[in-house]
Amino acid sequence: MKASRPTPSLSAKLITLVCVFGFVFVQAQIAFAQTGNITVQVDKPGAPIPKTLFGLFFEDINFGADGGLYPERVKNRSFEFPNPMMGWKQLDRGDTKGELYVFDHGSINDTPNSHYLRIKVATAGKGFGVMNEGFRGIGVEKGADYFFSISARRIDGSPAALRVEVEDDSGHLLGQTKVSGFTTDWKTYTASVRTTETNNKARLNLLLEGSGTLDVDMVSLYPKMTWENRENGLRYDLVKLLKEMRPGFLRFPGGCIVEGRYLDQRYQWKTTIGDLDDRRLIINRWNTEFNWRLTPDYYQSFGLGYFEYFLLSEDIGAEPLPILNCGMACQFNSSELAPLEDLDHYIQDAIDLIEFANAPVTTAWGRKRAELGHPAPFNLKMIGVGNEQWGPQYIERYEIFARVLKEKYPNVALVSSAGPAPDGERFDFLWAKLRELKADLIDEHYYMAPKWFRDNAGRYDNYPRTGPKVFAGEYAAQSVGIASPDIDRNADVVQMSSYAPLFGHLEAWQWTPNMIWFDNLRSYATPNYYVQKLFSVNRGTRILPVLLDGSAKNGQGELFTSASLDERTSEVILKVVNTAPSAKEVRINLAGAKTLAKVGKAFILESADLKAENSLDNPTKVAPIERQLTVPAVEFAYRFTPNSLTVMRVALR
Numbered sequence: 001m002k003a004s005r006p007t008p009s010l011s012a013k014l015i016t017l018v019c020v021f022g023f024v025f026v027q028a029q030i031a032f033a034q035t036g037n038i039t040v041q042v043d044k045p046g047a048p049i050p051k052t053l054f055g056l057f058f059e060d061i062n063f064g065a066d067g068g069l070y071p072e073r074v075k076n077r078s079f080e081f082p083n084p085m086m087g088w089k090q091l092d093r094g095d096t097k098g099e100l101y102v103f104d105h106g107s108i109n110d111t112p113n114s115h116y117l118r119i120k121v122a123t124a125g126k127g128f129g130v131m132n133e134g135f136r137g138i139g140v141e142k143g144a145d146y147f148f149s150i151s152a153r154r155i156d157g158s159p160a161a162l163r164v165e166v167e168d169d170s171g172h173l174l175g176q177t178k179v180s181g182f183t184t185d186w187k188t189y190t191a192s193v194r195t196t197e198t199n200n201k202a203r204l205n206l207l208l209e210g211s212g213t214l215d216v217d218m219v220s221l222y223p224k225m226t227w228e229n230r231e232n233g234l235r236y237d238l239v240k241l242l243k244e245m246r247p248g249f250l251r252f253p254g255g256c257i258v259e260g261r262y263l264d265q266r267y268q269w270k271t272t273i274g275d276l277d278d279r280r281l282i283i284n285r286w287n288t289e290f291n292w293r294l295t296p297d298y299y300q301s302f303g304l305g306y307f308e309y310f311l312l313s314e315d316i317g318a319e320p321l322p323i324l325n326c327g328m329a330c331q332f333n334s335s336e337l338a339p340l341e342d343l344d345h346y347i348q349d350a351i352d353l354i355e356f357a358n359a360p361v362t363t364a365w366g367r368k369r370a371e372l373g374h375p376a377p378f379n380l381k382m383i384g385v386g387n388e389q390w391g392p393q394y395i396e397r398y399e400i401f402a403r404v405l406k407e408k409y410p411n412v413a414l415v416s417s418a419g420p421a422p423d424g425e426r427f428d429f430l431w432a433k434l435r436e437l438k439a440d441l442i443d444e445h446y447y448m449a450p451k452w453f454r455d456n457a458g459r460y461d462n463y464p465r466t467g468p469k470v471f472a473g474e475y476a477a478q479s480v481g482i483a484s485p486d487i488d489r490n491a492d493v494v495q496m497s498s499y500a501p502l503f504g505h506l507e508a509w510q511w512t513p514n515m516i517w518f519d520n521l522r523s524y525a526t527p528n529y530y531v532q533k534l535f536s537v538n539r540g541t542r543i544l545p546v547l548l549d550g551s552a553k554n555g556q557g558e559l560f561t562s563a564s565l566d567e568r569t570s571e572v573i574l575k576v577v578n579t580a581p582s583a584k585e586v587r588i589n590l591a592g593a594k595t596l597a598k599v600g601k602a603f604i605l606e607s608a609d610l611k612a613e614n615s616l617d618n619p620t621k622v623a624p625i626e627r628q629l630t631v632p633a634v635e636f637a638y639r640f641t642p643n644s645l646t647v648m649r650v651a652l653r
């Protein structure tokens with residue numbers, strides 16, 4: 001774990017671009033040319049490229065879940081933050097006498113949701129109640145509908161109704177509704193609000209009409225429009241960006257979130273499914289992680305829990321890859337360990353998760369899945385044992401997990417950890433031990449300077465072709481620099497890769513760089529996203545060898561390449577990064593191709609200005625453009641523009 005500060009400039013993005021080239025190329029290795037001859041050996045297809053080569057890493061960091069992908073507008077909706085009134089303020093319209101109390105017993109569901117708010121009005125007037133500030137404000141759109149819901153019970157008097165207002169920060173009303181008919185039992189009341197203007201900093205008011213006492217809990221304002229229009233669904237614009245990448249897998253829930261600062265703050269999947277008020281809120285470990293980016297209002301409501309995660313994976317066509325705690329809290333924090341003899345509970349969680357995902361509906365966990373609305377299995381094929389763990393303590397725990405899980409589920413691949421850095425003593429120790437243990441996939445993390453990527457362009461060329469495969473599970477270039485290594489060309493060793501972190505709220509981030517930025521209503525993808533996307537949607541099915549100036553060796557320089565064959569469409573795919581500030585004239589030879597379509601396609605991501613960035617107002621300033629590619633013969637000339645990634649697709653006839 002190593003965080004850099006603010007958002008990187010285009011130079012860092014280009015680096016990541018090259019890194020993606022490189023890293024994403026952990027599989028598809030890129031080569032470098034001193035001069036200008038690229039030969040793609042079209043008639044020598046090599047190893048298959050796994051569908052999982054390019055995927056996604058999701059963690060609830062930077063308001064990635066609550067306040068982000070999970071579009072609930074009310075912060076601290078169940079009054080369960082340690083300060084139960086955080087995010088809420090008393091609202092007094094002047095002529096009403098009222099009081100607010102928080103109780104921690106007698107709620108609709110005392111475990112785990114014991115707190116609720118009591119609104120007591122002695123003398124009725126224009127209104128008394130509370131205001132919720134949302135996640136750095138509440139985003140609403142003109143003409144959009146929002147579901148309001150609340151659990152409430154009448155204690156005494158005759159509170160006639162609860163007025164629900166959405167207003168801007170100057171008090172101008174944007175939408176309103178009412179709920180009424182309260183009884184002395186807890187009940188859920190719902191209503192719909194249509195907002196008349198777009199506002200990214202609105203707030204929600206709850207005002208009691210009449211006099212009396214009302215208890216309230218589980219307050220929600222939720223957009224009707226979600227991905228697939230699901231109730232409790234996910235934010236549409238963000239899922240769209242994910243789906244458009246055609247990711248091979250979706251890693252979840254992280255990241256250090258898996259581990260927690262202490263074991264009791266680890267991610268426990270069973271507390272994240274079922275009724276929302278059954279989900280146990282905990283502190284988000286990024287709340288206090290960086291003292292220059294403290295985020296005191298960062299908690300995990302788990303509204304986006306494991307069921308929503310499996311649905312999301314299915315929606316975007318990605319294989320789920322859940323990462324489970326293996327009895328170790330974050331080693332950058334407490335390093336707390338579950339004793340080896342107490343690991344059963346952790347292993348049982350893993351077994352139950354596999355059952356929840358895959359077992360028939362006649363079993364307890366399969367039935368649970370069906371009750372939640374998904375009788376068909378999710379077809380889980382892999383899980384991770386621990387996140388970024390290291391040391392003999394990890395190996396001891398991994399070994400026990402692997403023994404039990406492999407015996408019960410021999411076809412479920414296990415992802416194990418190579419620690420937080422891509423080399424060094426910890427890394428070497430873990431690789432050696434995990435190789436002995438015949439691990440399936442080893443998760444390498446690289447948050448490194450761009451130079452490292454360039455220097456490691458050939459990183460995977462000499463990895464053994466037998467034994468564990470590589471999962472480049474978290475990577476990003478974290479400073480300004482130049483180029484990097486290769487994943488595509490080593491797809492027989494590197495089977496999976498994912499850039500990290502994925503999301504960042506522009507006003508609530510803890511870590512940069514991130515792949516997608518958003519505020520309460522809008523979002524934009526970074527050039528790094530477009531690099532990932534270009535690689536992912538142009539993956540191909542078999543590696544093609546590439547020679548740069550006659551050499552198959554990766555090197556240092558300004559051009560990096562990889563190539564693949566897409567057997568589904570019979571196309572040759574060539575990817576070239578030009579890291580130079582000048583154009584490169586290159587002769588391309590698609591050697592061994594008998595006949596080619598005369599016209600192909602080129603997708604180009606480029607920018608003359610290395611400081612260029614995308615933004616909410618200009619989201620595609622640096623984004624791929626598509627050009628027609630003229631292919632007069634098997635050998636042809638091409639000019640690669642400065643600071644560019646070019647992906648060519650040419651059909652074989």
Ligand code: AHR
Nearest residue numbers: 001002255256388500501
């Ligand atoms: O991606 C941010 C953090 O980096 C992850 O939580 C952790 O696994 C790594 O240290």
